[in-house]
Amino acid sequence: MEFIKKNYISIIIMFFLVIILLIAFILITKDFNSMYASSERTYLYCIEQSIDNDRCNYLIANHNNKEIMTADIFTVFFTTLMSSKINWINYVLIILIGLSSLLYFCKLCKSKMTNNILERENYSNFIKKTILNCYKKFWVLFIPLLLLFIFSCLYSGHFNYSYIINSGGYYSFYVDMNPVLYIILYILSIFMFFMFFINIGLIIARKNHNIVIVIIESLLAFIIIDIIIELMFGFILSNVLYNTFSSRFNIVNILNIGYAKNVFEMIFLPLCLVIISLVILIIAYKNKEKFIIDCEKNN
DSSP, X not given: OXXXXXXXXXXXXXXXXXXXHHHHHHHHHHHHHHHHHHHHHHHHHHHHHTOOXXXXXXXXXXXXOHHHHSOOHHHHHHHXXXXXXXXXXXXXXXXHHHHHHHHHHHHHHHXXXXXXXXXXXXXXXXXXXXXXXXXXXXXXXXXXXXXXXXXXXXXXXXXXXXXXXHXXXXXXXXXXXXXXXXXXXXXXXXXXXXXXXXXXXXXXXXXXXXXXXXXXXXXXXXXXXXXXXXXXXXXXIHHHHHSSOOOOSOSSSTTTTTTOSSHHHHHHHHHHHHHHHHHHHHHHTOOHHHHHHHHHHTO
Protein backbone atom coordinates (compact mmCIF):
# COMPACT_ATOMS: atom_id res chain seq x y z
CA MET A 1 0.00 0.00 0.00
CA GLU A 2 2.86 2.36 0.79
CA PHE A 3 4.26 1.83 -2.70
CA ILE A 4 0.87 2.64 -4.26
CA LYS A 5 0.50 5.81 -2.17
CA LYS A 6 3.92 7.09 -3.21
CA ASN A 7 3.59 6.10 -6.85
CA TYR A 8 -0.09 6.40 -7.69
CA ILE A 9 0.57 8.96 -10.46
CA SER A 10 3.22 6.72 -11.99
CA ILE A 11 0.91 3.70 -11.76
CA ILE A 12 -1.89 5.60 -13.51
CA ILE A 13 0.52 6.66 -16.28
CA MET A 14 1.78 3.08 -16.61
CA PHE A 15 -1.76 1.70 -16.98
CA PHE A 16 -2.56 4.46 -19.46
CA LEU A 17 0.38 3.37 -21.63
CA VAL A 18 -0.61 -0.30 -21.26
CA ILE A 19 -4.14 0.46 -22.48
CA ILE A 20 -2.91 2.56 -25.42
CA LEU A 21 -0.44 -0.13 -26.54
CA LEU A 22 -3.03 -2.88 -26.05
CA ILE A 23 -5.54 -1.05 -28.24
CA ALA A 24 -2.88 -0.55 -30.93
CA PHE A 25 -1.90 -4.24 -30.64
CA ILE A 26 -5.49 -5.39 -31.15
CA LEU A 27 -5.87 -3.18 -34.23
CA ILE A 28 -2.56 -4.37 -35.70
CA THR A 29 -3.36 -8.05 -35.14
CA LYS A 30 -6.66 -7.51 -36.94
CA ASP A 31 -4.68 -6.17 -39.90
CA PHE A 32 -2.34 -9.17 -39.81
CA ASN A 33 -5.29 -11.58 -39.55
CA SER A 34 -6.83 -9.90 -42.58
CA MET A 35 -3.58 -10.35 -44.54
CA TYR A 36 -3.33 -13.99 -43.48
CA ALA A 37 -6.94 -14.56 -44.57
CA SER A 38 -6.17 -12.93 -47.92
CA SER A 39 -3.17 -15.25 -48.39
CA GLU A 40 -5.36 -18.23 -47.54
CA ARG A 41 -7.92 -17.19 -50.17
CA THR A 42 -5.15 -16.77 -52.72
CA TYR A 43 -3.78 -20.20 -51.80
CA LEU A 44 -7.19 -21.84 -52.30
CA TYR A 45 -7.63 -20.03 -55.61
CA CYS A 46 -4.22 -21.25 -56.78
CA ILE A 47 -5.15 -24.83 -55.88
CA GLU A 48 -8.57 -24.68 -57.50
CA GLN A 49 -7.30 -23.06 -60.70
CA SER A 50 -4.00 -24.99 -60.78
CA ILE A 51 -2.13 -21.74 -61.31
CA ASP A 52 1.62 -22.00 -61.80
CA ASN A 53 3.45 -18.79 -60.89
CA ASP A 54 5.94 -17.67 -58.25
CA ARG A 55 3.31 -16.40 -55.81
CA CYS A 56 1.17 -19.53 -56.01
CA ASN A 57 4.14 -21.86 -55.86
CA TYR A 58 5.42 -20.06 -52.76
CA LEU A 59 2.02 -20.25 -51.01
CA ILE A 60 1.55 -23.92 -51.87
CA ALA A 61 5.08 -24.90 -50.80
CA ASN A 62 4.86 -23.08 -47.45
CA HIS A 63 1.16 -23.29 -46.64
CA ASN A 64 1.58 -25.52 -43.59
CA ASN A 65 4.62 -23.68 -42.26
CA LYS A 66 3.30 -21.14 -39.76
CA GLU A 67 6.70 -19.52 -39.17
CA ILE A 68 7.07 -18.63 -42.84
CA MET A 69 3.46 -17.63 -43.44
CA THR A 70 3.03 -15.37 -40.37
CA ALA A 71 4.83 -12.31 -39.01
CA ASP A 72 7.58 -12.77 -36.42
CA ILE A 73 7.52 -11.37 -32.88
CA PHE A 74 9.64 -8.30 -33.61
CA THR A 75 7.58 -7.39 -36.67
CA VAL A 76 4.33 -7.53 -34.68
CA PHE A 77 5.94 -5.61 -31.80
CA PHE A 78 7.42 -2.79 -33.88
CA THR A 79 4.46 -2.58 -36.27
CA THR A 80 2.30 -1.92 -33.22
CA LEU A 81 4.65 0.83 -32.06
CA MET A 82 4.68 2.35 -35.56
CA SER A 83 0.90 2.33 -35.79
CA SER A 84 -0.55 5.65 -36.96
CA LYS A 85 -3.18 5.23 -34.24
CA ILE A 86 -0.60 5.85 -31.49
CA ASN A 87 1.96 8.09 -33.22
CA TRP A 88 0.91 10.90 -30.90
CA ILE A 89 2.25 8.98 -27.89
CA ASN A 90 5.81 9.81 -29.00
CA TYR A 91 5.09 13.52 -28.58
CA VAL A 92 3.63 13.25 -25.08
CA LEU A 93 6.11 10.68 -23.81
CA ILE A 94 8.36 13.29 -22.25
CA ILE A 95 5.33 14.71 -20.41
CA LEU A 96 4.37 11.31 -19.01
CA ILE A 97 7.94 10.43 -18.08
CA GLY A 98 8.56 13.83 -16.50
CA LEU A 99 5.34 13.75 -14.50
CA SER A 100 5.97 10.25 -13.13
CA SER A 101 9.64 10.84 -12.30
CA LEU A 102 9.88 14.49 -11.22
CA LEU A 103 6.67 15.03 -9.25
CA TYR A 104 8.11 13.80 -5.93
CA PHE A 105 11.35 15.76 -6.41
CA CYS A 106 9.45 19.00 -7.12
CA LYS A 107 7.25 18.44 -4.08
CA LEU A 108 10.34 17.80 -1.97
CA CYS A 109 12.04 20.98 -3.12
CA LYS A 110 8.91 23.06 -2.53
CA SER A 111 8.64 21.79 1.04
CA LYS A 112 10.98 22.45 3.95
CA MET A 113 12.04 18.82 4.01
CA THR A 114 15.00 19.51 1.71
CA ASN A 115 16.82 21.60 4.31
CA ASN A 116 16.09 19.01 7.00
CA ILE A 117 17.44 16.21 4.82
CA LEU A 118 20.59 18.17 3.90
CA GLU A 119 21.31 18.82 7.56
CA ARG A 120 21.65 15.08 8.09
CA GLU A 121 22.85 13.93 4.68
CA ASN A 122 25.75 14.83 2.40
CA TYR A 123 24.57 17.07 -0.48
CA SER A 124 26.37 15.00 -3.12
CA ASN A 125 24.74 11.79 -1.85
CA PHE A 126 21.35 13.51 -1.79
CA ILE A 127 21.64 14.56 -5.45
CA LYS A 128 22.89 11.12 -6.54
CA LYS A 129 20.05 9.42 -4.69
CA THR A 130 17.53 11.85 -6.19
CA ILE A 131 18.75 11.21 -9.75
CA LEU A 132 18.78 7.44 -9.25
CA ASN A 133 15.27 7.49 -7.78
CA CYS A 134 14.09 9.32 -10.89
CA TYR A 135 15.82 6.78 -13.14
CA LYS A 136 14.16 3.94 -11.21
CA LYS A 137 10.81 5.06 -12.61
CA PHE A 138 11.85 3.38 -15.85
CA TRP A 139 9.34 0.66 -14.91
CA VAL A 140 6.57 3.09 -15.96
CA LEU A 141 7.74 2.71 -19.56
CA PHE A 142 9.35 -0.73 -19.35
CA ILE A 143 6.30 -2.66 -18.09
CA PRO A 144 3.98 -1.53 -20.95
CA LEU A 145 6.67 -2.39 -23.50
CA LEU A 146 7.29 -5.74 -21.79
CA LEU A 147 3.58 -6.57 -21.87
CA LEU A 148 3.40 -5.61 -25.53
CA PHE A 149 6.35 -7.89 -26.23
CA ILE A 150 4.65 -10.75 -24.34
CA PHE A 151 1.44 -10.20 -26.32
CA SER A 152 3.53 -10.25 -29.52
CA CYS A 153 5.15 -13.51 -28.42
CA LEU A 154 1.78 -15.11 -27.70
CA TYR A 155 0.37 -13.94 -31.03
CA SER A 156 3.36 -14.78 -33.24
CA GLY A 157 5.47 -17.27 -31.31
CA HIS A 158 8.56 -17.23 -33.53
CA PHE A 159 11.52 -15.21 -34.77
CA ASN A 160 11.47 -16.42 -38.36
CA TYR A 161 11.72 -13.25 -40.49
CA SER A 162 10.69 -14.86 -43.80
CA TYR A 163 7.23 -13.27 -43.79
CA ILE A 164 8.35 -9.65 -43.45
CA ILE A 165 11.32 -10.12 -45.81
CA ASN A 166 9.16 -11.63 -48.55
CA SER A 167 6.23 -9.25 -48.02
CA GLY A 168 8.10 -6.27 -49.43
CA GLY A 169 7.29 -4.26 -46.29
CA TYR A 170 9.69 -2.22 -44.18
CA TYR A 171 11.90 -4.11 -41.74
CA SER A 172 14.89 -3.06 -39.70
CA PHE A 173 18.31 -4.57 -39.05
CA TYR A 174 16.88 -6.88 -36.36
CA VAL A 175 16.46 -9.51 -39.09
CA ASP A 176 20.25 -9.88 -39.20
CA MET A 177 20.77 -10.04 -35.43
CA ASN A 178 20.46 -12.57 -32.65
CA PRO A 179 17.02 -11.91 -31.08
CA VAL A 180 18.34 -11.99 -27.49
CA LEU A 181 21.13 -9.52 -28.29
CA TYR A 182 18.69 -7.23 -30.07
CA ILE A 183 16.31 -7.27 -27.09
CA ILE A 184 19.18 -6.35 -24.73
CA LEU A 185 20.32 -3.48 -26.97
CA TYR A 186 16.74 -2.29 -27.44
CA ILE A 187 16.14 -2.10 -23.68
CA LEU A 188 19.50 -0.36 -23.19
CA SER A 189 18.70 2.19 -25.90
CA ILE A 190 15.21 2.93 -24.52
CA PHE A 191 16.62 3.27 -21.00
CA MET A 192 19.23 5.78 -22.19
CA PHE A 193 16.53 7.86 -23.89
CA PHE A 194 14.54 7.66 -20.65
CA MET A 195 17.58 8.94 -18.73
CA PHE A 196 17.96 11.78 -21.22
CA PHE A 197 14.32 12.83 -20.76
CA ILE A 198 14.75 12.75 -16.97
CA ASN A 199 17.94 14.77 -17.19
CA ILE A 200 16.15 17.48 -19.17
CA GLY A 201 13.48 17.69 -16.48
CA LEU A 202 15.98 17.74 -13.62
CA ILE A 203 18.02 20.50 -15.26
CA ILE A 204 14.88 22.62 -15.59
CA ALA A 205 13.73 21.70 -12.07
CA ARG A 206 16.98 23.10 -10.67
CA LYS A 207 15.56 26.64 -10.66
CA ASN A 208 11.81 26.13 -10.75
CA HIS A 209 10.02 23.48 -8.71
CA ASN A 210 6.52 23.95 -10.09
CA ILE A 211 5.83 20.60 -11.77
CA VAL A 212 3.53 22.16 -14.41
CA ILE A 213 6.17 24.68 -15.46
CA VAL A 214 8.87 21.98 -15.39
CA ILE A 215 6.81 19.73 -17.69
CA ILE A 216 5.98 22.56 -20.13
CA GLU A 217 9.59 23.78 -20.29
CA SER A 218 10.83 20.18 -20.64
CA LEU A 219 8.52 19.68 -23.62
CA LEU A 220 9.71 22.93 -25.22
CA ALA A 221 13.35 21.98 -24.61
CA PHE A 222 12.66 18.54 -26.11
CA ILE A 223 11.16 20.12 -29.25
CA ILE A 224 14.07 22.56 -29.62
CA ILE A 225 16.66 19.79 -29.17
CA ASP A 226 14.87 17.61 -31.71
CA ILE A 227 14.80 20.44 -34.25
CA ILE A 228 18.51 21.13 -33.72
CA ILE A 229 19.38 17.44 -34.10
CA GLU A 230 17.16 17.04 -37.16
CA LEU A 231 18.48 20.16 -38.91
CA MET A 232 22.14 20.17 -37.91
CA PHE A 233 22.79 16.45 -37.81
CA GLY A 234 19.89 14.90 -39.70
CA PHE A 235 20.24 17.30 -42.63
CA ILE A 236 23.91 18.34 -42.74
CA LEU A 237 25.57 15.08 -41.70
CA SER A 238 23.17 12.84 -43.60
CA ASN A 239 23.82 14.84 -46.77
CA VAL A 240 27.56 14.50 -46.23
CA LEU A 241 27.46 10.83 -45.25
CA TYR A 242 24.49 9.51 -47.23
CA ASN A 243 24.02 12.17 -49.92
CA THR A 244 20.37 12.55 -48.94
CA PHE A 245 18.25 13.62 -45.98
CA SER A 246 17.99 11.01 -43.26
CA SER A 247 15.83 10.90 -40.13
CA ARG A 248 18.39 8.71 -38.39
CA PHE A 249 19.10 11.53 -35.98
CA ASN A 250 15.83 12.16 -34.13
CA ILE A 251 14.49 11.81 -30.61
CA VAL A 252 10.78 11.64 -31.32
CA ASN A 253 10.10 8.15 -32.63
CA ILE A 254 12.22 6.36 -30.05
CA LEU A 255 10.01 3.44 -28.99
CA ASN A 256 10.48 1.54 -32.23
CA ILE A 257 14.06 2.80 -32.75
CA GLY A 258 12.78 3.91 -36.14
CA TYR A 259 15.80 6.06 -36.93
CA ALA A 260 18.51 3.39 -36.54
CA LYS A 261 19.91 1.44 -39.47
CA ASN A 262 22.47 -0.54 -37.48
CA VAL A 263 23.64 -1.27 -33.92
CA PHE A 264 25.99 1.72 -33.86
CA GLU A 265 23.20 4.18 -34.70
CA MET A 266 20.91 2.44 -32.23
CA ILE A 267 23.27 3.14 -29.33
CA PHE A 268 25.25 6.21 -30.47
CA LEU A 269 22.53 8.88 -30.37
CA PRO A 270 21.03 8.07 -26.93
CA LEU A 271 24.51 7.56 -25.45
CA CYS A 272 25.66 11.00 -26.64
CA LEU A 273 22.48 12.63 -25.35
CA VAL A 274 22.83 10.97 -21.95
CA ILE A 275 26.47 11.99 -21.56
CA ILE A 276 25.90 15.62 -22.62
CA SER A 277 22.76 16.04 -20.50
CA LEU A 278 24.41 14.37 -17.50
CA VAL A 279 27.38 16.74 -17.66
CA ILE A 280 24.99 19.73 -17.75
CA LEU A 281 22.98 18.21 -14.90
CA ILE A 282 26.07 17.80 -12.70
CA ILE A 283 27.10 21.41 -13.37
CA ALA A 284 23.57 22.66 -12.63
CA TYR A 285 23.47 20.98 -9.20
CA LYS A 286 27.10 21.57 -8.28
CA ASN A 287 26.49 24.48 -5.89
CA LYS A 288 24.72 23.39 -2.70
CA GLU A 289 24.13 26.90 -1.36
CA LYS A 290 22.43 28.13 -4.53
CA PHE A 291 20.23 25.03 -4.61
CA ILE A 292 19.11 25.59 -1.00
CA ILE A 293 18.43 29.29 -1.70
CA ASP A 294 16.27 28.41 -4.72
CA CYS A 295 14.37 25.83 -2.69
CA GLU A 296 13.66 28.44 -0.02
CA LYS A 297 12.51 30.93 -2.68
CA ASN A 298 9.98 28.44 -4.01
CA ASN A 299 8.50 27.59 -0.58
